[in-house]
Amino acid sequence: MSKTILVIEDDPDIIELLQYRLEHNGFKVLTAKTGGEGLRLAEERNPDLITLDINLPEVNGFTICSMLKGNEDYKHIPIIMLTARDAESDKIFSEHMAPEAYITKPFEVEDLLVKIKEFLKT
Numbered sequence: 001m002s003k004t005i006l007v008i009e010d011d012p013d014i015i016e017l018l019q020y021r022l023e024h025n026g027f028k029v030l031t032a033k034t035g036g037e038g039l040r041l042a043e044e045r046n047p048d049l050i051t052l053d054i055n056l057p058e059v060n061g062f063t064i065c066s067m068l069k070g071n072e073d074y075k076h077i078p079i080i081m082l083t084a085r086d087a088e089s090d091k092i093f094s095e096h097m098a099p100e101a102y103i104t105k106p107f108e109v110e111d112l113l114v115k116i117k118e119f120l121k122t
Helices: 012-023 035-045 061-069 088-095 109-120
Strands: 004-008 028-032 049-052 079-083 101-104
Touching: 004 012, 004 035, 012 028, 012 109, 028 035, 035 049, 035 061, 049 061, 049 109, 061 079, 079 109, 101 109
Parallel strands: 004 028, 004 049, 049 079, 079 101
Antiparallel strands: none
16 A cells, blocks of 8 residues: 655645655655645645645644644654755754654755655655
């Protein structure tokens, strides 16, 4: 059975790229363009992994990560922060949210796939 990845991202080009590459690597992909939609999908569908932008409409990625990691039902889901925010203060702040990885844009899809496979043991 294929693993499900939830991509929470507001940039349609990145969504399209990730969906294409992830599906061609055997993953099922769910997408959300807003933080509110992403949080709802995470809670309803309980994906195997989440890629999460920080700057999102409605609810930002830091809040989503904190809410999911603070909930016993969802804290097991690996979260990869995938963001253009590369300031050291953002990285330090995100460490308190406990994502499994923090990758800055622009990024290499192959590097992201390596991390995903590492976290999902595929």
